[in-house]
Amino acid sequence: MPSASASMATRIGGNGALPTPTSTIGPIGEKRYRAVSNSEDALARIPGNYRITRLLRADRFHIPVRQAPRYQTACVLLGGDAAHVHSPLGARGMNLGIEDAASFARRFVDGTLAGYTSERHPVGQRWITLSERILSLAQSDNGIMQGVRNAAFSVVGHLPLLQRPLLERVAGLKE
Numbered sequence: 660m661p662s663a664s665a666s667m668a669t670r671i672g673g674n675g676a677l678p679t680p681t682s683t684i685g686p687i688g689e690k691r692y693r694a695v696s697n698s699e700d701a702l703a704r705i706p707g708n709y710r711i712t713r714l715l716r717a718d719r720f721h722i723p724v725r726q727a728p729r730y731q732t733a734c735v736l737l738g739g740d741a742a743h744v745h746s747p748l749g750a751r752g753m754n755l756g757i758e759d760a761a762s763f764a765r766r767f768v769d770g771t772l773a774g775y776t777s778e779r780h781p782v783g784q785r786w787i788t789l790s791e792r793i794l795s796l797a798q799s800d801n802g803i804m805q806g807v808r809n810a811a812f813s814v815v816g817h818l819p820l821l822q823r824p825l826l827e828r829v830a831g832l833k834e
Contacts, residue, residue, distance in 0.1 A: 722746050724791060726783055730776040736763055743783035748793040751786045754831045758782070 726743045730736060739756025759779055766772050796808050815821045827833045 724787060726780070726787055730759075730779050730783075731772065736772065736775060738763060738779070742779065743787060745787045745790040746794045748790045748797065751790070751829065751831060755783060755786060758831060 722745070724745050727737050727741070730738065730742045738759030740752070742759060743755065745752065762779055763772075763775060766775050766778075796804065799805055799808065815825060824833070
């Protein structure tokens with residue numbers, strides 16, 4: 660099976676040869692750009708005549724989606740990425756970890772650590788579910804779903820009345 664770089668060079672460059680190490684990535688006959696993508700056919704999706712002339716790095720990655728069944732066992736308490744890992748879509752990963760730490764600190768001072776898992780686990784689960792839904796929508800190949808997604812982004816982008824509740828939820832100000 661060809662590597663992502665060989666596949667991309669064949670599809671875009673045409674001859675199957677890997678890009679030369681002395682040039683850059685960019686449109687033919689115009690200003691050159693560096694591009695980063697997580698799909699092999701990223702340049703094929705952009706209107707215009709593009710080719711790869713220099714591949715700086717090719718790699719694949721997988722974002723694990725996991726949640727610990729319990730955030731506390733005996734004297735060990737988990738928070739942040741140790742407790743829940745999800746796609747960065749939804750922009751809540753770091754803030755959830757900070758919220759876990761704040762909850763731990765408050766519960767430690769109050770002497771109520773026993774309720775830590777029951778408080779934080781559902782919050783982590785909600786954001787894992789939401790980030791997976793956002794990722795699924797963002798990566799959808801279904802033309803109807805792409806149209807709905809693009810229309811929704813356009814509407815939200817033009818209506819501050821809709822932007823505020825979305826930003827408050829992403830920022831963690833409202834669940």
